[in-house]
Amino acid sequence: MSLLEEHVYKNIEQMNIVIKEEERKPKTKLINKAIILKFLTFLSPSLLLVLWELFARWGLIDVRLFSSPVMIFKTMIPMLYSGELLYHTLISAQRILLGFIAGAVPGVVLGLSMGLFPPVRASLMPMVAVTFPIPKLAIMPLILIIFGLGETSKIFTIAIGVFYLVLINTMAGVLNIDEIYLDIAKNFGASPFQFYTTVAFPGALPMIFAGFKLGMGTALLLIVAAELSAAKAGVGWMVWRAYDMFDIEKMFVALITMAFLGYIFSCLLDIAEKIVIPWANNRR
Amino acid sequence: MYPTEVIRIEKLNKEFYTRKEKVVAIKDLDLSVSEGEFLCILGPSGCGKTTLLRILAGLEKQTKGKVFMRSKNPEKPLTSMVFQGDSVFPWMTVAENVAYSLRIRGFPSDKRLDIVEHYLKLMGLDKFANAFPYQLSGGMKQRINVARAFVSDPEILLMDEPFGALDEQNRLILQQELLKIWDGTGKTSIFITHSIDEALLLADRIMVMTAHPGKVKAIVPVDIPRPRDILSLRSSPRFATLFREIWQLLQEEVLKAKTTEFKA
Incomplete structure (x- = not known):
């Protein structure tokens, strides 16, 4: 037996041993791995919080600007108990939700039409292409002049941000539908309305949801700006209020609440997606 | 149209325009299909088989020529198509x-x-x-x-290589099942295929098309009695004769298609 052969032979032997061990307890090994990964996802943010706290205590960072986890937590608890935080959160959530619906519904309807019918696309696309790149924040003053200082202007600001993203994604979703599905519908004599309901809408749903998720991100961006002017409540208002009062802890509380709000909304969208698109389960 | 005629095609032409040139997909094609007939279309790739079927299905319009289709029952759809490849929603x-x-x-x-x-x-x-x-x-x-x-x-069933993407075993089973359903309904059917076996198993007549532009090269009646099944079919001497006849017709066209492809 040559040296090389011997080496290979030994390797094979070792491999055999490893395989046998895995055969004995494959399940526990898999579970262990999952537990370690779960642990890591908790460990890294916790570690960051601990470091932040320690740096604050050791005076390595300026507490007046960066605060510390414990100080933020101490500010948060009474706000939770008094219902103050919940009140502002609900007000913002309501604005986001209304704005989201007001933007997403026309976005889907127009996006489907533009995707399905070339004349509609040709006549509307120039307007969309020209107005889409305008930062929505830049239109806010105009929106305030038109809709006044009430709720409508805030909801409209969010709606317009959501609208474009949903519109463009929906249209792309329809355009990406394999032509064979349109041929089938045509061959079976589907009416324009049936094109919507049986092919365009379900076929574009995955892309529509991608648009919803992007739109939700934008809605969270815009709520802060919308609540900057002429608001008396809301999480965005809390941030600006804290800025005026130089209350860094309260500002952090507001930021954390926003992160939480965003997380909840994205979870809700994920759940909705799983319910509405059961046929795409294999892709996740 | 004759009383039993369901489809009549006269001097059908279909041209496409690519960026560079005009492509003639179908040239002066004449065809007549009678009620309850099962017609298979064989031809080299790109001979306009699918285009012909799409015109019959109302998915495309011919450039020139006439297509008559008789509808006996306005309640029923005139045609339904089984598309090539994966077309399930x-x-x-x-x-x-x-x-x-x-x-x-x-x-x-x-x-x-x-x-x-x-x-x-x-x-x-x-x-x-x-x-x-x-x-x-x-x-x-x-x-x-x-x-x-x-x-x-439908009054007319159009099938565009429905079993083309399947493996041999699945294809044999599905062919048999298609025959079973078809025998029950006796529907006028047009079926595109690449397989001579498949055509001989299913068809009353086989239309062989020429390569590019697509014309009718020959129409071969398949005089093998029904009900057919693949086992008895393959052992029948008539099957061997027809297979040879059709392969000779087809071979010329496939070779011709190869040389034109080379020129392009």
């Missing part, structure tokens, strides 16, 4: 896919299920009625396509 369950034509025609959903159930059983799909296509194999999906076309109960 991924967002519908198996039953919903099969019932699609009924939904389009506005049947109430309970009535739809009654009609669909029969075909699901016939195609061995009844256990998967509520599954989504991604859970099924390619053979199962092709069964859905065939069932979907039969459920719509």
Whole structure:
């Protein structure tokens, strides 16, 4: 037996041993791995919080600007108990939700039409292409002049941000539908309305949801700006209020609440997606 | 049109324009199909078979020429097409896919299920009625396509290589099942295929097309008695003669297609 052969032979032997061990307890090994990964996802943010706290205590960072986890937590608890935080959160959530619906519904309807019918696309696309790149924040003053200082202007600001993203994604979703599905519908004599309901809408749903998720991100961006002017409540208002009062802890509380709000909304969208698109389960 | 004629095509021409040049897909094609006939179309790739079928299905318009199709029952759809490859709606369950034509025609959903159930059983799909296509194999999906076309109960059934993407074993089974359903309905059918075996098993007549531009090269009647099955068919001497005859016709065209491809 040559040296090389011997080496290979030994390797094979070792491999055999490893395989046998895995055969004995494959399940526990898999579970262990999952537990370690779960642990890591908790460990890294916790570690960051601990470091932040320690740096604050050791005076390595300026507490007046960066605060510390414990100080933020101490500010948060009474706000939770008094219902103050919940009140502002609900007000913002309501604005986001209304704005989201007001933007997403026309976005889907127009996006489907533009995707399905070339004349509609040709006549509307120039307007969309020209107005889409305008930062929505830049239109806010105009929106305030038109809709006044009430709720409508805030909801409209969010709606317009959501609208474009949903519109463009929906249209792309329809355009990406394999032509064979349109041929089938045509061959079976589907009416324009049936094109919507049986092919365009379900076929574009995955892309529509991608648009919803992007739109939700934008809605969270815009709520802060919308609540900057002429608001008396809301999480965005809390941030600006804290800025005026130089209350860094309260500002952090507001930021954390926003992160939480965003997380909840994205979870809700994920759940909705799983319910509405059961046929795409294999892709996740 | 003759009384038994269902389709009559006269001097059909179809031209496409690419960026560079004009492509003649079909040139002066004449064809007549009678009621209840099963016609198979054989031809080299790119000879305009699919284009011909798409014109009959109303998905494309001819450039020149006339197509007559007789409708005996205005309640029924004139044509239904079984498309090449995977054409099952991924967002519908198996039953919903099969019932699609009924939904389009506005049947109430309970009535739809009654009609669909029969075909699901016939195609061995009844256990998967509520599954989504991604859970099924390619053979199962092709069964859905065939069932979907039969459920719509058209006057003319158009099939574009429905079993082309399947493996041999699945194809044999599905061919047999198609024959079984077809024998029951006696529907006028046009079936595109690349396989001479398949054409001889299914067809009353086989139309061989020329390569590019597509014309009728020959129409060969298949005088093998029905009901047919693949085993007795292959051992019959008539099958061997017809196979040789058709292969000789086809071989010329396939070779010609190769040389024109080379020139291009």
